Amino acid sequence: MTPNDLLKRFFGGDRRALARLISIVENEDPRADSFLNEIYDHLKGAYRIGITGPPGAGKSTIVDRLVQNCRQAGKTVGVIAVDPSSPFTGGALLGDRVRMTKTELDPDVFIRSMATRGSLGGLSKAAQDVADVMDAFGKHVIFLETVGVGQSELDIIRTADATVVVLVPESGDSVQAMKAGLMEIGDIFVLNKSDRQGADLAYLEIQSVLQLKPVRGEWRPPVLQTVADDGKGIDELFRKLQDFYHYQKERNILSQKFQERVENRVRRYLEEQILRKYWSPETEKQFQRSLKAILERKKSLRQVLKEFAP
Numbered sequence: 001m002t003p004n005d006l007l008k009r010f011f012g013g014d015r016r017a018l019a020r021l022i023s024i025v026e027n028e029d030p031r032a033d034s035f036l037n038e039i040y041d042h043l044k045g046a047y048r049i050g051i052t053g054p055p056g057a058g059k060s061t062i063v064d065r066l067v068q069n070c071r072q073a074g075k076t077v078g079v080i081a082v083d084p085s086s087p088f089t090g091g092a093l094l095g096d097r098v099r100m101t102k103t104e105l106d107p108d109v110f111i112r113s114m115a116t117r118g119s120l121g122g123l124s125k126a127a128q129d130v131a132d133v134m135d136a137f138g139k140h141v142i143f144l145e146t147v148g149v150g151q152s153e154l155d156i157i158r159t160a161d162a163t164v165v166v167l168v169p170e171s172g173d174s175v176q177a178m179k180a181g182l183m184e185i186g187d188i189f190v191l192n193k194s195d196r197q198g199a200d201l202a203y204l205e206i207q208s209v210l211q212l213k214p215v216r217g218e219w220r221p222p223v224l225q226t227v228a229d230d231g232k233g234i235d236e237l238f239r240k241l242q243d244f245y246h247y248q249k250e251r252n253i254l255s256q257k258f259q260e261r262v263e264n265r266v267r268r269y270l271e272e273q274i275l276r277k278y279w280s281p282e283t284e285k286q287f288q289r290s291l292k293a294i295l296e297r298k299k300s301l302r303q304v305l306k307e308f309a310p
């Protein structure tokens with residue numbers, strides 16, 4: 001198939017063309033840049049919702065439910081599940097991470113899992129590019145699911161229009177979340193697995209942590225209790241997401257978010273390019289030698305810093 005044929009099918013709404021284009025972009029195929037150029041004019045401003053939280057908190061179950069709410073509201077959906085934490089388990093386990101049951105067969109829902117390859121910065125870039133492809137295809141809503149632990153996941157989430165932080169009643173979960181910086185980035189907090197013991201206490205704990213946080217703008221991030229497995233609380237979560245969307249729209253926050261996203265992506269991209277150019281495999285070897293010299297007290301930290309300064 002020629003690139004033009006592929007684009008024609010893509011803009012004609014062919015799911016297989018969408019899958020092909022996503023793979024090209026994700027694999028950093030040499031054709032990726034020209035395709036991304038072609039689709040740029042067609043970005044429609046899909047609403048990007050980041051869902052993050054500790055492993056196994058119920059993120060995928062919640063996304064699966066929210067997708068159904070979106071479909072009932074007549075919206076088409078893309079889902080990107082990012083898994084940067086397990087470069088070794090890729091394939092088989094990853095399939096398990098997105099437990100899309102009812103939604104899987106719906107032609108207006110497109111789901112893609114992505115695992116890390118190469119640098120973490122690269123993953124964040126690829127996830128953004130895939131989101132653009134889904135947006136240009138015409139998806140109204142795009143979910144980005146990440147396990148909220150690493151820097152690159154926070155980068156991905158930061159580029160979303162809305163961020164849902166999912167926690168569970170395990171003791172100390174909110175403290176861990178605070179350490180990971182999750183309390184800073186949530187627009188909506190969900191205490192999932194509220195059927196478990198200790199849910200009420202955890203709910204109060206999250207609320208008290210949030211009360212210490214300075215409020216940005218007029219939106220005070222709400223805390224909702226859900227039992228995603230049987231759908232309890234999900235309609236309320238969907239309504240909160242709609243409220244937040246309208247709140248942002250009325251105040252022009254979405255175009256501001258778009259601007260931030262562009263800026264963030266360009267800066268990250270350049271940082272990565274500059275680093276790659278400057279820090280060759282040979283430099284890394286040299287660095288390892290210097291590191292050893294520091295540990296053996298043969299060199300001072302300052303000396304080494306000077307050695308490696310650009």
Ligand SMILES: Nc1nc2c(ncn2[C@@H]2O[C@H](COP(=O)(O)OP(=O)(O)OP(=O)(O)O)[C@@H](O)[C@H]2O)c(=O)[nH]1
Pocket residue numbers: 054055056057058059060061062097099147192193194195196226227228229230
């Ligand atoms: N008891 C209980 N179990 C739940 C609830 N929600 C989800 N689960 C279960 O928790 C497990 C993990 O759910 P997932 O949706 O895969 O969690 P996740 O956060 O996407 O997991 P990772 O992507 O692996 O980090 C599954 O076995 C779910 O059935 C809930 O509200 N209560």
Ligand SMILES: [Mg+2]
Pocket residue numbers: 059060061081097098099145
């Ligand atoms: Mg998951």
